[in-house]
Structures are given as structure tokens and as C-alpha cells.
Amino acid sequence: KHSSPAQSEFYQAVEEVLDSLEPVLETSDRYQQESIIQRIVEPERQIMFRVPWVDDNGRIQVNKGYRIEFNSALGPYKGGLRFHPSVNASIIKFLGFEQIFKNALTGLPIGGGKGGANFNPKGRSDGEIMRFCQSFMTELYRHIGPNTDVPAGDIGVGAREIGYMFGQYKRLTGRYEGVLTGKSLLWGGSLVRKEATGYGAVYFAEYMLEARNETLKGKKCLISGAGNVAIYAMEKLYQLGAIPVSCSDSRGTIYHEKGIDLDLLKELKEVRRKSLEEYLQTHSDAQYIPVSDYPADGNAVWRLKADAAFPCATQNELSGEDAQALLANGCTVVSEGANMPSTQAAVDAFIAAKIAYGPGKAANAGGVATSQLEMAQNASMQSWTFEQVDNRLKEIMKNIFNAANDTAIEYGQPGNLVLGANIAGFKRVAEAMIEQGAV
Numbered sequence: 208k209h210s211s212p213a214q215s216e217f218y219q220a221v222e223e224v225l226d227s228l229e230p231v232l233e234t235s236d237r238y239q240q241e242s243i244i245q246r247i248v249e250p251e252r253q254i255m256f257r258v259p260w261v262d263d264n265g266r267i268q269v270n271k272g273y274r275i276e277f278n279s280a281l282g283p284y285k286g287g288l289r290f291h292p293s294v295n296a297s298i299i300k301f302l303g304f305e306q307i308f309k310n311a312l313t314g315l316p317i318g319g320g321k322g323g324a325n326f327n328p329k330g331r332s333d334g335e336i337m338r339f340c341q342s343f344m345t346e347l348y349r350h351i352g353p354n355t356d357v358p359a360g361d362i363g364v365g366a367r368e369i370g371y372m373f374g375q376y377k378r379l380t381g382r383y384e385g386v387l388t389g390k391s392l393l394w395g396g397s398l399v400r401k402e403a404t405g406y407g408a409v410y411f412a413e414y415m416l417e418a419r420n421e422t423l424k425g426k427k428c429l430i431s432g433a434g435n436v437a438i439y440a441m442e443k444l445y446q447l448g449a450i451p452v453s454c455s456d457s458r459g460t461i462y463h464e465k466g467i468d469l470d471l472l473k474e475l476k477e478v479r480r481k482s483l484e485e486y487l488q489t490h491s492d493a494q495y496i497p498v499s500d501y502p503a504d505g506n507a508v509w510r511l512k513a514d515a516a517f518p519c520a521t522q523n524e525l526s527g528e529d530a531q532a533l534l535a536n537g538c539t540v541v542s543e544g545a546n547m548p549s550t551q552a553a554v555d556a557f558i559a560a561k562i563a564y565g566p567g568k569a570a571n572a573g574g575v576a577t578s579q580l581e582m583a584q585n586a587s588m589q590s591w592t593f594e595q596v597d598n599r600l601k602e603i604m605k606n607i608f609n610a611a612n613d614t615a616i617e618y619g620q621p622g623n624l625v626l627g628a629n630i631a632g633f634k635r636v637a638e639a640m641i642e643q644g645a646v
């Protein structure tokens with residue numbers, strides 16, 4: 208273990224997985240003999256590149272681009288691209304590492320990868336976004352393909368960015384193929400892909416509750432984030448009779464006790480790309496808490512009172528103190544739409560309290576699973592109905608819950624879905640690696 212690693216997020220993710228694997232590694236030395244741990248923490252390939260582009264003032268800007276092809280034991284590398292100023296090698300590496308186990312848990316034939324750039328899309332014109340995306344793809348295209356590596360969206364990368372990147376890929380290669388997922392429904396996208404991560408995190412919460420003879424109906428829910436995952440988590444919560452009462456962005460939190468106005472939120476974030484503060488112009492009964500008023504040891508969202516929490520913004524957005532506040536306020540369900548939103552102290556608190564806690568690599572796997580369904584539709588030149596895809600998504604989330612839950616029971620820690628998800632995902636990848644030899 209490292210006390211102050213340079214790649215802190217990556218080590219945080221690795222330590223969590225390795226801690227979970229202790230009972231597996233203690234009872235059998237098979238994985239040690241095959242050097243599985245040494246191999247699995249080392250990416251198969253990391254690509255880092257310059258992304259030069261011209262801004263609206265005619266100046267050349269430069270960003271750092273990344274693609275990490277972490278593990279291909281189970282299939283082509285699959286994982287999103289993140290465009291955010293905080294992106295660095297550690298963040299892409301932690302996301303790629305988590306993606307291996309998440310993808311394994313879906314039961315689908317996909318390996319783990321991730322990528323992105325330290326580009327800040329905020330305040331950039333459509334033309335600037337397009338030129339950035341084209342430059343990014345001008346390097347990335349040589350590393351990806353429908354049977355090798357199939358990127359998707361993540362923070363800062365939605366349908367608009369996927370469109371610009373797809374256009375450039377097609378122009379450079381002359382091939383119209385399923386090389387990216389999250390595409391527009393007009394040209395190769397899959398129904399339900401946009402909704403899948405948020406819907407999936409809510410389905411996962413519902414399955415955790417079902418095992419405890421409860422449902423989400425009537426529950427007050429805290430949501431962080433106001434992007435793709437947060438919006439569709441809220442949509443599904445409303446459909447199931449729950450009440451989402453909060454959302455947040457990088458500048459502040461909205462608390463609206465009677466329930467977030469989802470149509471307004473979509474208009475503000477999906478169409479006009481505005482700050483959440485504008486929500487108050489329509490709803491003066493809502494409360495806005497700017498980041499400057501957040502508690503020093505955490506995030507204002509998690510200090511509100513509710514029955515359930517859905518972190519859907521970013522990594523380490525829920526501290527140990529936040530977890531204690533949630534528990535003290537009677538929160539009994541946490542389902543993670545974001546990747547690694549809870550710090551290790553928060554995770555430990557949820558597990559010790561034995562609440563229904565679904566870690567991101569299980570609870571948010573619906574997004575990548577539906578991306579694989581998009582690949583399957585592209586490869587067979589078909590498009591499935593909304594119901595077909597949604598039913599597959601539900602079935603996959605149910606299978607993921609069962610795999611994590613059954614594995615936790617098998618290893619003597621019933622209800623510990625962190626342990627269950629890590630072990631179940633690891634075993635599938637490790638067995639495939641062993642069968643494929645020293646690669």
C-alpha cells in the first residue's frame with residue numbers, strides 16, 4: 208500500500224478492490240501462481256496525445272488527450288470519454304480499472320477502457336467544441352474500431368460530442384461502423400442508451416430494496432449532479448412513485464422539497480446549458496446553496512434529510528462526514544450513479560451500518576451494458592424497440608444485483624455488495640485471463 212501516491216484516485220480504486228479480494232486470495236493461491244493481480248493492475252496499453260485546436264479568436268489551444276486500453280480478456284475495450292479540466296492520468300486510470308470489473312459484472316463480452324481530455328467545454332461555442340472533437344479524433348481514430356475499442360460518453364461528452372467525433376472518424380477512415388456508442392437515434396444510436404445509467408441505478412436500488420421487502424415508492428431521494436445520469440435517475444424515480452428533492456452542479460445545490468421540476472431541469476441543462484441557480488427564477492420556493500456555503504468537510508447535498516441517496520456527479524463527492532449525516536438523517540438506501548463518488552470512509556460507514564448500498568461498479572453498469580446492446584444492434588444492422596432494450600436493461604441490472612448479492616453471501620458477508628461485486632467481477636476476468644495464457 209502507498210501512503211501518498213501520485214495517482215491517488217487510481218490507488219484508491221485498486222486498494223478497494225484488493226481489500227475485497229482478500230478472502231479469495233487467502234483460500235486459493237491459484238491467482239497468485241498466475242500473477243493475476245500483477246497483470247490486472249497494469250494497463251495493456253496507455254495512449255497519451257496532444258490535442259491542438261483553434262479557438263474562436265483564432266488562437267491555437269492545446270489539451271492533453273488520453274485513452275487507456277486496460278483489459279481485453281472479455282472483449283473489445285469499452286468505456287467512456289471524459290472532457291473535464293480535472294482529467295489527468297490518475298483519473299483516467301482509476302476509471303479504466305473500475306470499468307474492467309463493471310463490464311465483467313454485466314455478463315456481456317466487453318473489456319475495460321477509458322479516455323478523455325483535460326478540456327473544459329464550459330463557455331465554449333459549438334464551433335470550438337466541434338474543432339476540439341475533430342482534433343481529438345484525428346489522433347484517437349488509429350487506436351479504436353468496432354472490434355478493438357469502442358468509446359462512449361462520460362462527463363462533458365454527450366450526443367453532440369459523440370456526433371462530432373463520429374463524423375471525423377468516418378471522414379478519416381471512410382467507414383460507417385459502430386465505433387462509438389451513445390450516438391444519435393437518427394444514425395445508429397440505441398433507444399434507452401441516454402436513459403440507461405440513471406434508470407439502471409434506480410433499478411438497482413429497487414432490487415436492493417426488494418431483497419429487504421421494501422420499495423422506492425414514496426421515498427424522498429437526494430440526487431447530486433444535474434447531467435445525463437442525474438436527470439434520468441430522477442425520471443425513473445418519479446415513474447416509480449419516489450420524490451427526488453435535490454440536484455447539484457459544480458457551482459451549487461438545489462433543494463426543492465415538493466420535488467425537482469424535471470422538465471425545467473432538462474431545459475436548463477440539456478438545451479440551454481445553464482447554471483442551476485436559474486432554477487430559482489421559476490421556483491422561488493426552492494433553496495439554492497452555493498458551493499461557498501458547503502460544509503468544510505463535505506457536500507451540502509448529503510446534509511439534507513431524505514430516505515435514499517443517488518450520487519450522480521463525480522468521484523469523491525461524498526465524504527465520511529457526509530455519510531454519517533445521511534445515516535443520522537435516516538437514509539437507508541445509497542445507489543451510486545457516478546463512479547467512486549463515496550470516499551473510502553463513506554463506504555466503510557455504509558457497510559458498517561448495513562444499509563442497502565450499491566457501489567458504482569454494480570449500480571451504474573446499466574450505461575455500459577446498454578452501450579453493448581447498441582454495438583449488438585449496429586453489428587446486426589437492427590434497431591430494437593424501447594421496451595426491448597429497457598427489458599434487457601432491467602434483466603441485466605437484476606443479474607448484476609444477484610451476482611453481487613450471492614457472492615457476498617458465499618463469502619460470508621451477506622449484504623456487502625462492494626465485496627460481492629468486486630469478487631464476482633474479478634473472478635470472471637481472472638478466469639478468462641488464465642485461459643488466454645501469459646498475455
Ligand code: NDP
Nearest residue numbers: 361362363404432433434435436456457520521545546574
Ligand atoms: P454529465 O457531464 O452529463 O454531468 C455531470 C454532472 O456532475 C454535472 O451536473 C456537473 O456539473 C457535475 N459535476 C461534474 N464534475 C463535478 C465536480 N468536480 N464537482 C461538482 N459537480 C461536478 O456527466 P454524466 O452524468 O454522464 O456523469 C456523471 C457521473 O456518472 C460520472 O462519475 C460518470 O463517470 C458516471 N457514469 C456515467 C455514465 C454515462 O453513461 N454517462 C455511465 C456510468 C457512470 P457542471 O455541469 O456544473 O460541471
